Amino acid sequence: MMGLLLTLFSPIIGGFIYGVERVVKARMQSRQGPPVLQPFYDFVKLMQKRPMMVHSFHASMGIMYFISTWFAMAVLMMGNDLLIAIFFHVISVLALTIGAFSVRSSYSIMGAMRELMHVVSYEPVVILLAVSLYLVTGSFDIAKILTSDITPIFSLPLVFISFLGVMPMLLHKSPFDIAEAHQEIVGGPDIEYSGPFYEAVYTARWIEYVYVYFIVFLFGGSNYFLGTFLVVFSFIFINAVDNSTARLDYKKMLKFAWFILIPLSMLNIFFVVVGAN
Amino acid sequence: MNDLRAKSPWITHYNTGGCNGCDIEILAALGPKFDIERFGMLNRGNPKQSDILLVTGPVTLRCRDVLRRVWLEMPEPKVVVAMGSCTHGGGVFRHLYHTENGIDGIVPVDVWIPGCTPRIEAIIDGLIEGVEIWKNKTKEKEYMVGHSEKLLEKIGVLND
């Protein structure tokens, strides 16, 4: 019941996170910033625009992105398998990229390619995270992870650090906001969406926030207080990094993910396995 | 609902060949001192997702059809804000061989911001004025000044 409610409200929670983030970002640049409810005003505004689409397949892929992200969220919130949630998240990103490849705008196509580079960089680390959680708690089930006596963060510190490194790629934050790159390719995969269809993509991004921060929350195990602390810490960390770095190119991102983050996670898993024997 | 909508105007800024003075003032308006994000305004740079078209410059002949396209790509309701003397009939570029003498004959304008270059306070004033007009507009399709079959075909939007 609780899971269902959380799933239904996850766009609203995500909207709040995004609103707070915009205020935090503004304050870090010593600006006043928009009101906290700004994402919801944007929501109402986009709803009232005249629907315009490139072609119907493109628009439906945007909506598909929204639905499958929400589905991944539901799998997480209902306490089901972590792997299934991760795979649904990949499907949602693929829907977005397929939609972006289907139009002729070169920015859109370039954004889709870069989005795929994002997937290639962060997906192995996320899968390793699921594997290491399984090794520590003995289950892929979220419900079991959240009730196990072991606190995963204490036995998986390196995996947590590598997930912190991956979070900017998942959330499109600087220095790894390569797919979105507002000054270069003006939003990348979502450039051709407008009005209510952009709405779907925009809201899916909020749900992605909840999805990512919920995975961080899993590191607290049954200690919810610690989990909340980790979420707040990672939120502040990600925003600090976002505001103090410049965008890198995709090769640097790929190298960072494959040569630093994956070995870090592997090392941690190695120690966990050695320690267990 | 319309009041909620008025809190989130997104801007596309298009320079049609001015001297860049106006554009620098717009960047200053986005910065810490004036911060127009207080009103929910974002510089999206993407006509498909924005509501206010902020035009600077005297519309050179090369820019004319691009300006029309940018305007056409914005979904209604939308507002055009013309900024700087250049857009009001040419300014210092008036009657040159390569300009259109302002954007008046190209797209329908809702708000004019005078000055060369306008002060930032004037820009914010003009944008707020534009938002007030935008609040009362509907989804109904708008047409550009002097649109003809030939023109639409040239810009490539005939089958829209």
Ligand code: SF4
């Ligand atoms: S109005 Fe003046 S400052 Fe603005 S672009 Fe034209 S010449 Fe430059």
